[in-house]
Amino acid sequence: MNKIIRKNPSTMPKPVGEYSHVTVIPPNSTLYTFSGQIGTSIEGELPTDHHQQVLNTFKNIELALQSEGLTPENVIKVNIWSVDPIDWERFDQEWVRFFPENPSMTIAYISALGLPEIKIEIEIIAAKPE
Structure with missing residues (x-):
């Protein structure tokens, strides 16, 4: 097994959103932890709009991942x-685009x-299989 596996066991309730209940990390993978990312722009500006x-937070996550070849x-x-309350319709559009693997x-x-x-x-943890 050299691949990250995501599961939603049939013995559990279905997820209420676009995510997996279980993620299996293959042996000898390198784990990466990232600090929580916020919505500052590359210029360091923080918009007032949630x-x-x-959107900026997902971009910052993408940049952090790229910095490690992930x-x-x-x-x-x-x-x-x-x-603040999340506008789930708008959030889910970005989530599905960014995280197709759930x-x-x-x-x-x-x-x-x-x-x-x-x-x-938003804070992430990532793994890179051998």
Whole structure:
């Protein structure tokens, strides 16, 4: 087994979104943990619009993955923290485009992030099979 495997066991309820309940990492894979990414632009500006922060956050995740020679297919776990309600229709469009493999995912609504203007933060864990 030299491939990341994603599963939704038939013995469990179906996921309520586009994610996998179980992700199996092959032996001898290299694991990568990434700090939570926020919606700053490459110029360091943070938009006030929640969805624009989501778009910038996915771009920052893509840049972080590229810096290690990885792609979204290498992502095995995603943790999402949001201080504002997520527009799921718009979010899911970006999610499915960015994560076609449906990694494992957790989302939480929280009262605050590191700075008051940050509306969403997304953290990933990735694996690179041998």
